[in-house]
Amino acid sequence: MNSVQITGLGAIAGFTIYLGLPVGRLRAAMPRARTMLSATATGILIFLLWDVLDHAWAPIDAALSGHRYGTALGNGAVFAACFGAGLAGLVYFDRWMGRRAARPFGPGAAAAAQLRARRAGLARLSDLPMMIAIGIGLHNFAEGLAIGNSAASGELQLAILRVIGFGLHNATEGFGIVAPMAAEGRRPSWRYLFVLGLVGGGPTFLGTLAGQSVVSNTLSTGFLTLAAGSILYVVIELLAVARKQALKEITTWGILLGVVLGFVTDAIVTAAGA
Numbered sequence: 001m002n003s004v005q006i007t008g009l010g011a012i013a014g015f016t017i018y019l020g021l022p023v024g025r026l027r028a029a030m031p032r033a034r035t036m037l038s039a040t041a042t043g044i045l046i047f048l049l050w051d052v053l054d055h056a057w058a059p060i061d062a063a064l065s066g067h068r069y070g071t072a073l074g075n076g077a078v079f080a081a082c083f084g085a086g087l088a089g090l091v092y093f094d095r096w097m098g099r100r101a102a103r104p105f106g107p108g109a110a111a112a113a114q115l116r117a118r119r120a121g122l123a124r125l126s127d128l129p130m131m132i133a134i135g136i137g138l139h140n141f142a143e144g145l146a147i148g149n150s151a152a153s154g155e156l157q158l159a160i161l162r163v164i165g166f167g168l169h170n171a172t173e174g175f176g177i178v179a180p181m182a183a184e185g186r187r188p189s190w191r192y193l194f195v196l197g198l199v200g201g202g203p204t205f206l207g208t209l210a211g212q213s214v215v216s217n218t219l220s221t222g223f224l225t226l227a228a229g230s231i232l233y234v235v236i237e238l239l240a241v242a243r244k245q246a247l248k249e250i251t252t253w254g255i256l257l258g259v260v261l262g263f264v265t266d267a268i269v270t271a272a273g274a
Helices: 003-019 021-025 031-065 069-102 109-124 128-152 154-184 190-211 217-245 248-271
Strands: none
Touching: 003 021, 003 031, 003 128, 003 190, 021 154, 031 069, 031 109, 031 128, 031 154, 031 217, 069 109, 069 217, 128 154, 128 190, 128 217, 154 190, 154 217, 190 217
16 A cells, blocks of 8 residues: 555545534534533543543653653653643633734724624634634644554554544544534534534644654654643633533533543444554
8 A cells, every 4th residue: 555545544534524523513402402512522522632641641651661761751841841832822822812803903994894804713713613623633633643654664454443443533523623513502604614624634634644754752742742732721611611501410411421432432443453
C-alpha cells in the first residue's frame, strides 16, 4: 500500500466525523431533552480528555520505566507546557474575542452593517462548538500521526486497524461537537456543519501525511496535550451551562451515558486489535 492510499485512509478516518454532525440539525424542544443532549456531549468529552491524557503520558511513563530520565523530563516539560497552553490559551482567546467584538467601528449605516458582520464572524470563531472542534482537531492530528507512523514502520495491518478505530471514535466526536447547539435549540446551517467537520476531522488527514515522514513521541505528546487543555476548557464551559439549567439528575445521567459511550467505543476498537 503506497503513501497516497495510506493518506486517503487517514482522510476517511478523519471525515467520519461528519456522521455525527447532522445531529446538530435536530430540534430539541423540551428543556429536559436539551439538557440530556448537552450532558451526553460533556460525558463524551470527559472520556476523550482521559483518553488523550492517557496516550500523551504513555511515552513519558515508558521513558521513566526504562530509566531514560532526560527523555522523560523533556517530554514531561512539553506535556505541561502544551496542556497549559491549550487550557489557558482558549481562556485568553475568548476574552480577546469579546473585546474585539465590543470595539467600536465607525459612524454610518454601512459601518453598522460591517460591525454586525464582524461581530457575527468573531462570535462564530469563539462559538462553543467551534472550540470543541478545535480541541478535537488537535487530538485527531495526533491520531493521524499514529496512522502515518504505523504505515512508515511497515505495520500496515495496524495502520488499517487504527483507521477503522479512529473513524469509529470520530463519528462519536461529531455528536460531541454539535450537541450543545441542539441543546440550545440552535439549528446550524449545512455550511457551518461542513466547516466544523473540516476543523475537527481534517487534521487526521494532515497528521497521516506528516506521520509517514516524521516519527516523534515529543510531537505527538505536544498535540495530544494541546488537545487535552482545550477539551478541558470546553468541559468547564459546558458544566457551567449545565449548572444554570438546574436539572442535576438529568445532567448526571447524561454525563454518565456519554462516558459509557466513550468506553464502549474504545472497547470495540481494542477488541478489534487496534
